[in-house]
Amino acid sequence: MQHSAADSALNDFHWPRGQGTCVPYAVFTDQAIFEREQARIYQGPTWHFLALADEIAQPGAFKSTFIGTTPVVVTRTRDGELAGWVNRCAHRGALVCREPRGNARMHRCVYHQWTYDQRGQLRGVPFQKGLNEKAGMPADFNVAEHNLPPVRVETCHGLVFGSLSDATPDLRSYIGPQMLPWVERIFHKPVEYLGCTRQYAKSNWKLYYENVKDPYHASLLHLFHTTFNIYRSNMLGRSIADSRHGLHSLITSTPLDDTETAGAYKKEGISTYEEGLKLADPSLLATRPEFAEQTSNNIHTLFPSTVIQQIHNTLAVRQVLPKSAAEFELVFHFFGYADDDDELRAMRLKQANLAGPAGYISMEDTAATELVQRGISSAEHGSGSYIAMGDEIQDQGSSLISEHMIRSFWDGYRELMGWAD
Amino acid sequence: MDEQTLYFRIERLFARYCACIDEDELDQWPDLFTEDGCYQMVARENYTHGYPIPLVLLDSRGMMQDRVHSLKNANIFAAHRYRHAQSGVRITARDDDEISVSSSYIVVQTLDDGVTELYQAGSYYDRLVDNGDTLMFRERLVIYDTSRVQTLLATPV
Numbered sequence: 255m256q257h258s259a260a261d262s263a264l265n266d267f268h269w270p271r272g273q274g275t276c277v278p279y280a281v282f283t284d285q286a287i288f289e290r291e292q293a294r295i296y297q298g299p300t301w302h303f304l305a306l307a308d309e310i311a312q313p314g315a316f317k318s319t320f321i322g323t324t325p326v327v328v329t330r331t332r333d334g335e336l337a338g339w340v341n342r343c344a345h346r347g348a349l350v351c352r353e354p355r356g357n358a359r360m361h362r363c364v365y366h367q368w369t370y371d372q373r374g375q376l377r378g379v380p381f382q383k384g385l386n387e388k389a390g391m392p393a394d395f396n397v398a399e400h401n402l403p404p405v406r407v408e409t410c411h412g413l414v415f416g417s418l419s420d421a422t423p424d425l426r427s428y429i430g431p432q433m434l435p436w437v438e439r440i441f442h443k444p445v446e447y448l449g450c451t452r453q454y455a456k457s458n459w460k461l462y463y464e465n466v467k468d469p470y471h472a473s474l475l476h477l478f479h480t481t482f483n484i485y486r487s488n489m490l491g492r493s494i495a496d497s498r499h500g501l502h503s504l505i506t507s508t509p510l511d512d513t514e515t516a517g518a519y520k521k522e523g524i525s526t527y528e529e530g531l532k533l534a535d536p537s538l539l540a541t542r543p544e545f546a547e548q549t550s551n552n553i554h555t556l557f558p559s560t561v562i563q564q565i566h567n568t569l570a571v572r573q574v575l576p577k578s579a580a581e582f583e584l585v586f587h588f589f590g591y592a593d594d595d596d597e598l599r600a601m602r603l604k605q606a607n608l609a610g611p612a613g614y615i616s617m618e619d620t621a622a623t624e625l626v627q628r629g630i631s632s633a634e635h636g637s638g639s640y641i642a643m644g645d646e647i648q649d650q651g652s653s654l655i656s657e658h659m660i661r662s663f664w665d666g667y668r669e670l671m672g673w674a675d
Numbered sequence: 676m677d678e679q680t681l682y683f684r685i686e687r688l689f690a691r692y693c694a695c696i697d698e699d700e701l702d703q704w705p706d707l708f709t710e711d712g713c714y715q716m717v718a719r720e721n722y723t724h725g726y727p728i729p730l731v732l733l734d735s736r737g738m739m740q741d742r743v744h745s746l747k748n749a750n751i752f753a754a755h756r757y758r759h760a761q762s763g764v765r766i767t768a769r770d771d772d773e774i775s776v777s778s779s780y781i782v783v784q785t786l787d788d789g790v791t792e793l794y795q796a797g798s799y800y801d802r803l804v805d806n807g808d809t810l811m812f813r814e815r816l817v818i819y820d821t822s823r824v825q826t827l828l829a830t831p832v
Contacts, residue, residue, distance in 0.1 A: 448728040450718075451718060451824070452824060454823045454824065456826070535737030606728055611730060612827065617827040
């Protein structure tokens with residue numbers, strides 16, 4: 255790992271201590287910190303969602319995507335295995351694969367037609383022996399020494415992950431015993447990819463990661479359910495941070511009965527409560543139970559770039575792709591189960607109205623992160639946020655009015671960034 | 676009906692559609708659709724590969740009214756205004772029951788800071804029916820090229 259002067263200066267980065275957690279705003283705006291994250295986190299010992307196995311089911315099928323800012327390709331080889339490589343020609347660094355997805359036996363860089371196989375191994379260099387006994391590569395040139403940098407690829411129940419580091423433990427260990435059952439709950443049978451939607455935010459990727467670890471905002475920022483009198487207060491909630499490092503997390507809510515709680519919100523004086531609004535066409539809310547515990551919400555983060563979502567019958571894996579200190583892309587990979595009947599499949603498509611870039615209960619999230627980014631972009635040196643809601647010991651992970659998962663996240667982040675106590 | 680008259684009536688419907696959205700008359704937007712009409716937005720990258728997931732799928736006039744009510748009463752987003760530019764209107768099929776029309780659109784968005792940006796480009800694939808007085812949408816399928824939605828999509832395109 256190379257260390258720039260700016261990165262070395264960050265070794266002494268000051269993280270304030272006090273009640274709750276103060277997150278210095280510089281972590282959302284500073285370019286040197288962004289680069290340190292790319293080196294220590296994204297190119298470091300972490301696993302990143304790349305695709306659903308169903309997206310690249312056929313031999314030769316490939317998908318180009320990113321691990322952090324590094325362009326990578328994941329592909330199904332002709333013998334049915336998965337392979338990954340950094341999408342950067344060994345010759346002059348051009349993108350080799352220029353399509354988002356497709357099917358190819360070989361991958362050829364268009365610049366000088368250096369050609370790689372499905373595993374990223376260099377198979378051909380035009381004019382390697384020169385032309386008419388002139389020019390040509392040096393006599394000791396060996397194609398086998400110029401393969402594309404490999405990306406480690408592992409799968410877990412139909413999810414394909416990639417890692418750029420040899421130090422990353424195997425995928426199941428990385429997900430860990432506390433979180434793996436929740437992955438298995440959603441991916442308990444073969445899934446079918448239904449397509450993706452993309453959203454681009456002018457904000458730091460960690461503001462989004464805070465958002466998906468923050469059940470406190472859910473009923474305050476997203477007012478669709480309360481406005482249409484379809485919110486239910488009697489919920490069993492879970493808010494769990496991975497006890498090993500705090501970086502992965504799970505939020506679930508499970509309705510216990512049909513009690514409406516618009517009244518409770520009215521009592522609290524939440525300004526946007528509107529009395530009497532009803533959906534003209536409630537077919538949007540037609541759902542079908544499909545899990546032993548029918549959670550209405552399951553938001554499961556696998557640090558640093560993966561969020562598994564189940565909201566009623568909409569299933570998706572959200573991929574968080576940092577682009578700069580102040581920009582990230584969010585890609586929702588929607589899926590159903592391979593054995594869905596027509597009615598259930600239609601429900602999943604209709605419920606896509608709820609979650610996604612235009613979703614009734616999700617559209618505000620990226621906008622909220624942008625409001626923070628705009629608010630802090632000129633913040634004075636050393637200032638930061640104040641995150642203190644909820645107590646994980648007292649509520650034992652059952653309260654949804656809590657920010658304890660965000661605090662745990664920052665503990666784990668500090669460790670990875672070399673800023674632990 | 677001769678083709679010239681039909682084109683005139685289609686253009687009149689499209690102008691009404693753009694006015695509903697661009698001139699802040701969104702309440703009237705669902706009325707341009709039949710009772711069982713369908714408004715759907717699908718990214719071109721999904722459409723091309725046959726993946727069915729929509730960005731927005733409103734398969735009744737009631738669902739469209741709900742979208743409008745939600746935007747006005749529930750959802751939080753920056754104040755914005757669209758301007759549509761629509762071109763290349765083609766009648767691609769026609770029978771006694773309905774008329775199929777395709778066209779291209781560009782939508783620019785202006786926020787409160789006074790900056791106008793290109794927000795989305797794409798195609799409309801429409802199925803229109805004649806109710807006697809006017810044409811109505813039985814289906815408007817919006818295939819958007821700009822797969823990367825900037826921040827969020829609140830107002831229909």
